[in-house]
Amino acid sequence: MTTKIVFLPGDGVGPEVIGAAEAVLAKVSEQEGFSYAAEHHAFGGAAIDSHGDPFPTETRAACLAADAVILGAVGGPKWAGGSVRPEQGLLAMRSELGTFANLRPATIMPGLEALSPLRPERVTGCDLLIVRELTGGLYFGDREEGSEAALDTCRYSRDEVERIARIAFDAARGRRGKLTSVDKANVLATSRLWRSVVDDMATDYPDVTLDHMLVDAAAMRLVSAPTDFDVILTENLFGDILSDQASAVAGSIGLAPSASLGSGKGGIFEPIHGSAPDIAGQGKANPVGTILSLAMALRHSLDQEAAAVRIETAVSKALADGHGTFDLGCSDSTKEMTAAICERL
Ligand code: NAI
Numbered sequence: 001m002t003t004k005i006v007f008l009p010g011d012g013v014g015p016e017v018i019g020a021a022e023a024v025l026a027k028v029s030e031q032e033g034f035s036y037a038a039e040h041h042a043f044g045g046a047a048i049d050s051h052g053d054p055f056p057t058e059t060r061a062a063c064l065a066a067d068a069v070i071l072g073a074v075g076g077p078k079w080a081g082g083s084v085r086p087e088q089g090l091l092a093m094r095s096e097l098g099t100f101a102n103l104r105p106a107t108i109m110p111g112l113e114a115l116s117p118l119r120p121e122r123v124t125g126c127d128l129l130i131v132r133e134l135t136g137g138l139y140f141g142d143r144e145e146g147s148e149a150a151l152d153t154c155r156y157s158r159d160e161v162e163r164i165a166r167i168a169f170d171a172a173r174g175r176r177g178k179l180t181s182v183d184k185a186n187v188l189a190t191s192r193l194w195r196s197v198v199d200d201m202a203t204d205y206p207d208v209t210l211d212h213m214l215v216d217a218a219a220m221r222l223v224s225a226p227t228d229f230d231v232i233l234t235e236n237l238f239g240d241i242l243s244d245q246a247s248a249v250a251g252s253i254g255l256a257p258s259a260s261l262g263s264g265k266g267g268i269f270e271p272i273h274g275s276a277p278d279i280a281g282q283g284k285a286n287p288v289g290t291i292l293s294l295a296m297a298l299r300h301s302l303d304q305e306a307a308a309v310r311i312e313t314a315v316s317k318a319l320a321d322g323h324g325t326f327d328l329g330c331s332d333s334t335k336e337m338t339a340a341i342c343e344r345l
């Protein structure tokens with residue numbers, strides 16, 4: 001059966017960075033000798049404009065049938081005040097595809113310590129993975145909108161915590177064997193449940209060293225001692241915030257990839273940045289986060305480990321050779337950066 005890859009360019013810089021990932025995929029598939037069928041569908045603000053719906057029926061059907069979904073970004077001021085928002089499409093997609101596990105690596109590539117805003121000696125060897133719960137918590141709780149008062153609710157069940165914690169424990173087992181579960185158990189009931197479920201599971205993983213950290217302390221340690229972390233397990237909101245912070249520690253939000261996985265083989269792969277309206281359409285966006293997300297798709301969902309490694313190596317080489325976009329203090333355009341990576345595949 002032909003591998004089916006669905007590209008959702010979305011809004012803002014989304015189409016620019018998706019174009020970069022497609023160029024890399026075209027070359028690497030030739031080199032590694034595999035074929036695929038690519039489809040493109042409207043999503044987010046672009047889909048509100050064309051279909052009146054951020055996650056139209058045909059996009060939904062294509063995503064459900066895909067081996068992997070590669071997403072650019074959605075959102076922007078154009079749709080901010082409307083009754084339907086692009087981000088609703090994002091939440092609907094994650095929920096309908098059942099992608100409850102969001103993996104966000106933050107790695108300092110050897111020789112590229114200078115990209116970090118932190119002192120090189122603080123970040124040398126930094127290699128951490130944030131495992132963020134993606135389909136529960138505050139982002140999916142009951143809401144009441146209001147101009148004088150408003151309400152968001154946070155709910156987690158034991159099952160929801162268990163399935164994400166299992167992914168984090170397994171990831172830690174395959175890495176350096178250290179798991180830090182981040183919560184706010186001194187205040188939140190959901191965090192106290194979270195902590196007790198994770199503790200219960202630790203007996204299945206005697207080879208993993210587990211510790212718990214409050215989210216405020218974790219935010220501090222992420223900048224004061226990022227190399228202390230191996231795998232960080234956390235809930236939806238905390239993971240959203242800490243992973244942006246971790247990406248900045250590793251150099252730029254433009255470098256950071258992510259994979260959102262469910263219980264099946266498919267997944268959604270996207271850079272962690274948003275639609276970057278301030279630079280959209282200028283050919284300046286850093287394509288690396290999206291290109292590394294493609295590598296994660298090839299590894300996790302498409303059985304193409306060699307192609308994934310080839311991409312990651314080419315990205316490291318291009319950066320080590322001094323290539324980079326403006327967010328890294330360099331002057332390559334999106335297309336020049338993509339070409340530099342393709343040359344090194
Ligand atoms: P953002 O991530 O789009 O931008 C934050 C800053 O990082 C901006 O200064 C931007 O220029 C820069 N940046 C982002 N991506 C970059 C890249 N590839 N290369 C170089 N610089 C880059 O976050 P912001 O501005 O808070 O949100 C803009 C819109 O994106 C909002 O509508 C938001 O809801 C949406 N959003 C969408 C996400 C998604 O599609 N998964 C995730 C985060 C935000």
Ligand code: MG
Pocket residue numbers: 240241244272
């Ligand atoms: Mg975010």
